Amino acid sequence: MSAIAYEPVVGLEIHIQLNTQSKVFCACPADSWGAPPNTHICPVCTGQPGALPVLNRAVVEKAVLLAAAVHCQEIQARSFFDRKNYFYPDLPKGYQITQYDQPIGRRGWFEVPLPDGQTRRLTIHKMHMEEDAGKTKNDPARGARLIDMNRCGVPLIEMVTAPGLRSAGEAAQFLIRLRQLLRWLDVSDANMERAHLRCDANVSIRAAGTTGLNPKTEIKNVNSIEAVRDAIETELGRQAREVSAGRRVEAWTLEWDEDSQTLHKMRSKETEADYRYFREPDLLPVEVADAWREAILQRLPELPLERRARFIEAYRLPAYDATILTEERSLSDYFEAASAAFGGEPKIIANWVQNEILRLTKEQNSPAGGLAFTAAHLAELVGLVEDKVITRQTAVGLISQVAESGRAPRALVEAQGLAQISSDDALRALAREVIAESPEQVQAYRAKPALLNWFVGQVMRKSKGKANAPLAEKILTDLLAE
Ligand code: ZN
Ligand code: MN
Numbered sequence: 001m002s003a004i005a006y007e008p009v010v011g012l013e014i015h016i017q018l019n020t021q022s023k024v025f026c027a028c029p030a031d032s033w034g035a036p037p038n039t040h041i042c043p044v045c046t047g048q049p050g051a052l053p054v055l056n057r058a059v060v061e062k063a064v065l066l067a068a069a070v071h072c073q074e075i076q077a078r079s080f081f082d083r084k085n086y087f088y089p090d091l092p093k094g095y096q097i098t099q100y101d102q103p104i105g106r107r108g109w110f111e112v113p114l115p116d117g118q119t120r121r122l123t124i125h126k127m128h129m130e131e132d133a134g135k136t137k138n139d140p141a142r143g144a145r146l147i148d149m150n151r152c153g154v155p156l157i158e159m160v161t162a163p164g165l166r167s168a169g170e171a172a173q174f175l176i177r178l179r180q181l182l183r184w185l186d187v188s189d190a191n192m193e194r195a196h197l198r199c200d201a202n203v204s205i206r207a208a209g210t211t212g213l214n215p216k217t218e219i220k221n222v223n224s225i226e227a228v229r230d231a232i233e234t235e236l237g238r239q240a241r242e243v244s245a246g247r248r249v250e251a252w253t254l255e256w257d258e259d260s261q262t263l264h265k266m267r268s269k270e271t272e273a274d275y276r277y278f279r280e281p282d283l284l285p286v287e288v289a290d291a292w293r294e295a296i297l298q299r300l301p302e303l304p305l306e307r308r309a310r311f312i313e314a315y316r317l318p319a320y321d322a323t324i325l326t327e328e329r330s331l332s333d334y335f336e337a338a339s340a341a342f343g344g345e346p347k348i349i350a351n352w353v354q355n356e357i358l359r360l361t362k363e364q365n366s367p368a369g370g371l372a373f374t375a376a377h378l379a380e381l382v383g384l385v386e387d388k389v390i391t392r393q394t395a396v397g398l399i400s401q402v403a404e405s406g407r408a409p410r411a412l413v414e415a416q417g418l419a420q421i422s423s424d425d426a427l428r429a430l431a432r433e434v435i436a437e438s439p440e441q442v443q444a445y446r447a448k449p450a451l452l453n454w455f456v457g458q459v460m461r462k463s464k465g466k467a468n469a470p471l472a473e474k475i476l477t478d479l480l481a482e
Helices: 057-069 168-184 225-244 290-297 304-314 319-325 329-342 346-364 375-386 392-405 409-416 424-437 439-447 449-462 469-481
Strands: 006-017 082-085 095-098 105-113 119-131 135-139 144-148 155-161 197-207 217-222 252-257 262-268
Touching (some): 006 225, 057 105, 057 155, 057 168, 057 290, 095 119, 105 168, 168 197, 168 225, 168 304, 197 225, 225 252, 225 262, 304 319, 304 329, 319 329, 319 346, 329 346, 329 375, 346 375, 346 392, 375 392, 375 409, 449 469
Parallel strands (some): 217 252
Antiparallel strands (some): 197 217, 252 262
């Protein structure tokens, strides 16, 4: 039997938790991470008789912003909410309010850069607004099943892509770029550990070179990018083995078990008819008039890939640097502000941002824009290094002092006498001291000239990092040759 080449056919359904203040149809706080169970609830989100939903405008605004950012050709001026009926303990109303046949956004696309330099343009079929359900969990000690309704009514956007992804790795890349976009737009915190981004994957295979679609399986319960990749990879392998053995792939719903790295068959999938969708009678149609849409779209920023391209073009940055600097909007703003204030070669600022500023944002768990060490501080500090007023080492040491004191780098350099030692006499004196104190190393140096670096290091130490290193190296070379 000859081996057949199969092409993976993967589409995703993603649930995105919006970072609004309040829930989608009531005034309860939307973010209840870490809150005790059932403390962020009210009659509306727990479905008490007579309670009526009121649509949160901020949800519509974030949905429109995201729809525009993924190039939806239709951002509907009029969309509708519907009831999706099903019975489950975490759904107190007995139905979920969602958008069924008239969603807010349709026919978009999203470009995913792939590691080989190619890009994959993935069609977004539709995106709609809906509410989240609650959470249930087992309590084996009491033999009970517990329900937490804090998440009932938390605003979500569900995004459905075409089956245009061609590997598990591409699906992972898509999620990485989507997460970046969501944060960039400030639409979602997109923290997967907090379930802000939940992904179902539709997976099938077909003979390479064909275009039809075969029965697919749907993988549920994948909540990290690594898990999405692993689950899809596992399922693609299983389907290839089934088909190679002459069996058919059946349209199952599968659940990914992170611990055992295996897929389990869940219930057979409900059909749409089982949900008995109908228009939500308690809500008006969602009207997004032109003026409102225009006002929202004014807030649409330059998107990450556009900004990356501009950084390469306008600042002559290597693609690698541009990629890192545009990972987060705040970091890219910081780079641009520092670069403008510095006025010199942008690559110099790019290096400082990638080393010192990225380190600071991690240490302080803060976006670059929130650092006490501002872009203006960085520009001034780098200027002092480039003008050879201070050494690089001194500059790095000054960063935390600037952040703590709020004083400008130049003022601290003057107040503490940190200016670089570039005087020939002063450096020569330090070098002589080092040589006098280190007879063994002087001996060893004659056989091993690479030890010069060790001597330079000693001079730097004695000068508390202020010695002009290239000059010290030259002086040491002369003195050691005597
Ligand atoms: Zn509520
Ligand atoms: Mn949904």
